[in-house]
Amino acid sequence: MKPLDPRLVRTASAVRVHLAVTVLCAAAVTGLVLAQAWLVARIISGAAAGEGLAELSWAIAAVAAVALGRAALSYGTEAAALHSAARAKSQLRRRLIARVTGVALPGSPEPPRGEPGRGPVWLAAPSGPGTGEGESTPRAGELATLATRGLDALDDYFARYLPQLVLAVLVPLAVLAVVARADWISALVVALTLPLIPIFMALVGWHTQARTRRQWRLLNRLGGHFLDVVEGLPTLAVFRRAKAQAAVIRRITDEHRHATMGTLRIAFLSALVLELLSTIAVALVAVEIGLRLMYGMVDYQTALLVLILAPEAYLPLREVGARFHASMEGVAAAEQVFAVLDERLDAAAGPDPAPERETSSRALVRPCRDGCAAPRLRLDRVSLTYPGRTVPALSEVSLVIRPGQRVLLTGPSGSGKSSLLALLLRFVKPTGGEILVERPSGSGSAPLSHIPADQWRRLIAWVPQHPYLFDDTVLDNIRLGKPEASVAEVRRAAELAEAHDFVSTLPQGYGTRLGERGARLSAGQRQRIALARAFLRDAPIVLLDEPTAHLDPDNAAAVRRAVARLLEGRTGVVVAHDSGWSELVDETVHITGGRIGAPL
Numbered sequence: 130m131k132p133l134d135p136r137l138v139r140t141a142s143a144v145r146v147h148l149a150v151t152v153l154c155a156a157a158v159t160g161l162v163l164a165q166a167w168l169v170a171r172i173i174s175g176a177a178a179g180e181g182l183a184e185l186s187w188a189i190a191a192v193a194a195v196a197l198g199r200a201a202l203s204y205g206t207e208a209a210a211l212h213s214a215a216r217a218k219s220q221l222r223r224r225l226i227a228r229v230t231g232v233a234l235p236g237s238p239e240p241p242r243g244e245p246g247r248g249p250v251w252l253a254a255p256s257g258p259g260t261g262e263g264e265s266t267p268r269a270g271e272l273a274t275l276a277t278r279g280l281d282a283l284d285d286y287f288a289r290y291l292p293q294l295v296l297a298v299l300v301p302l303a304v305l306a307v308v309a310r311a312d313w314i315s316a317l318v319v320a321l322t323l324p325l326i327p328i329f330m331a332l333v334g335w336h337t338q339a340r341t342r343r344q345w346r347l348l349n350r351l352g353g354h355f356l357d358v359v360e361g362l363p364t365l366a367v368f369r370r371a372k373a374q375a376a377v378i379r380r381i382t383d384e385h386r387h388a389t390m391g392t393l394r395i396a397f398l399s400a401l402v403l404e405l406l407s408t409i410a411v412a413l414v415a416v417e418i419g420l421r422l423m424y425g426m427v428d429y430q431t432a433l434l435v436l437i438l439a440p441e442a443y444l445p446l447r448e449v450g451a452r453f454h455a456s457m458e459g460v461a462a463a464e465q466v467f468a469v470l471d472e473r474l475d476a477a478a479g480p481d482p483a484p485e486r487e488t489s490s491r492a493l494v495r496p497c498r499d500g501c502a503a504p505r506l507r508l509d510r511v512s513l514t515y516p517g518r519t520v521p522a523l524s525e526v527s528l529v530i531r532p533g534q535r536v537l538l539t540g541p542s543g544s545g546k547s548s549l550l551a552l553l554l555r556f557v558k559p560t561g562g563e564i565l566v567e568r569p570s571g572s573g574s575a576p577l578s579h580i581p582a583d584q585w586r587r588l589i590a591w592v593p594q595h596p597y598l599f600d601d602t603v604l605d606n607i608r609l610g611k612p613e614a615s616v617a618e619v620r621r622a623a624e625l626a627e628a629h630d631f632v633s634t635l636p637q638g639y640g641t642r643l644g645e646r647g648a649r650l651s652a653g654q655r656q657r658i659a660l661a662r663a664f665l666r667d668a669p670i671v672l673l674d675e676p677t678a679h680l681d682p683d684n685a686a687a688v689r690r691a692v693a694r695l696l697e698g699r700t701g702v703v704v705a706h707d708s709g710w711s712e713l714v715d716e717t718v719h720i721t722g723g724r725i726g727a728p729l
Contacts (some may be wrong), residue, residue, distance in 0.1 A: 137217075146213060151252075152208075155292065155300075156583040157202055158206075159299045164195055170431075172430045178429075189217070210287045210291070210292060211287070212291075214286075218280045218281070221466050225276055225466055226276075230467075231704045252377050275462055279461075279466075285452065286463075293445055297445040304438045304439075307434075308434075308438055308439070311431045311434055325406050325410070325445060326407060329403065357375075358374045358378065415436060418435050448590050477561030493657055504568060505529070505531055506529070506700075507529050511563065511564060512526070513548055513557060513562050521560075522548040523559075526549065526720075535696050535698065535714040536701065538702065541721065546674075546720055547704060549720070554591060555582045564577040571577075587668070590610065590667075591672045592674070598643050598647030598659075599643070601642060603632050603635065603638070604616065606647075607665055608665070610665040611667070619661075620639070625694050626658070626661035652684070656677075656688050657688060657691060658679065660692065670702075672701075679711070689709065689710070689713065
């Protein structure tokens with residue numbers, strides 16, 4: 130592990146400020162350590178020489194002042210370090226969220242040009258082997274663990290490890306310089322024994338690093354698997370598989386426990402080694418200075434000064450070794466954040482087009498309230514192959530979607546319908562071909578990859594097959610489509626989506642909390658809340674993924690009526706298996722095996 134990852138300094142401005150403050154505080158602490166040692170040696174030697182309290186009172190008062198100064202400086206340094214750690218963690222979390230969503234949050238930089246957010250396709254994919262044993266960690270659970278428990282472990286790194294690292298550089302050099310002026314023989318002993326501690330620390334660190342990373346991977350795997358089990362608990366209970374999953378969680382927990390105890394065992398043993406080395410080194414200094422003091426080769430005050438300063442030379446290095454293990458988990462989490470930040474979308478993303486200029490979506494479309502005019506979309510031999518797969522999800526798909534046209538995509542499961550929606554939403558980028566966005570007038574066009582992802586998504590209202598409802602009020606759940614909307618606007622959107630009647634029967638109406646994932650509502654009611662979001666968003670392009678799947682006939686009919694209103698005057702793409710949508714659309718396109726058939 131690097132003592133300080135340069136990416137951490139570049140990524141989080143709080144780290145740069147913290148380093149400057151740490152260096153200043155460490156310099157002040159070093160000065161106080163040297164002053165305290167000299168004062169204590171002066172008091173003891175003076176008392177041994179027969180000096181009274183009057184002669185030594187100033188030195189005693191100075192020692193008390195230095196002790197208070199060191200305590201205040203230690204408290205202030207740790208408080209500032211914890212504040213910097215909180216800021217650095219916040220900055221890393223913002224960058225991580227911005228990278229996953231493709232939308233810059235306040236205080237985070239813009240995502241790379243042409244780079245869409247990761248989206249649900251990327252989140253649903255496994256992140257790779259969880260423990261090197263062929264098991265994959267769910268990416269969503271891994272990110273949840275990383276952004277919470279993982280980054281919280283940086284507190285020890287910032288508040289304790291980094292300050293000790295700076296002290297380990299400044300204090301031994303300063304002590305060695307002072308001891309060399311007082312007694313060169315003692316300085317030579319210190320100089321020869323001091324490097325032994327960093328050497329043994331490096332050896333222990335190399336051994337510990339792999340174990341700590343394995344411990345972190347196991348924690349990721351545990352968090353991801355536990356999240357999956359909790360989300361699928363109703364299904365597991367129905368199929369009587371809950372106990373089997375409990376046994377899997379118990380096994381993963383035991384593996385994490387064993388890895389943690391192994392890491393702690395090494396930490397304790399390494400602390401013993403470092404303590405033993407420093408104790409032997411101090412003993413060597415004490416023996417040689419004692420013998421020379423006995424034969425009158427060195428004066429009493431000098432001998433005391435050397436004996437007091439010798440342990441101080443080794444103490445910061447020992448503390449670095451002790452803090453190293455506590456900080457490793459946070460550093461491993463930070464390295465994983467950087468891996469996500471540096472990761473490209475690879476095969477699913479296709480080559481980064483690196484456009485010469487970005488095209489504003491405003492030049493291609495007018496908002497619906499001003500007389501909706503959507504752009505013309507043209508898919509030119511578009512292909513998509515997901516990472517780790519050899520069979521393409523889409524293969525040379527060519528399709529034109531005219532402004533205001535309503536298209537129905539049908540086909541068997543796995544034929545590529547949802548993948549086509551993912552391309553239009555910019556959750557993935559094509560591995561072949563190109564998607565062109567043309568002005569309604571036909572006066573110009575631009576590749577979809579040249580339009581910033583967040584600007585493009587402002588033109589889209591998306592209704593997924595399983596819409597996510599938050600544990601918030603009906604009002605705020607619908608406002609997700611337009612956060613600044615008034616209550617009257619939300620109510621009008623709910624009426625258009627056939628949701629107002631059932632919302633009115635809820636205990637607090639639009640102020641009723643829905644529970645996590647809309648637990649208070651049925652599947653059809655959740656779908657109509659999602660349609661109300663789309664109405665409120667008032668976007669010129671509407672994408673719907675199986676809006677009536679798994680709904681009873683009454684709810685399906687209500688959703689179809691609402692969708693018919695939503696598609697009026699808008700460009701619409703509907704993905705569905707059933708043929709009940711044919712009368713609401715202008716064209717039906719059949720997809721089989723990733724290839725598009727003749728329009729029906």
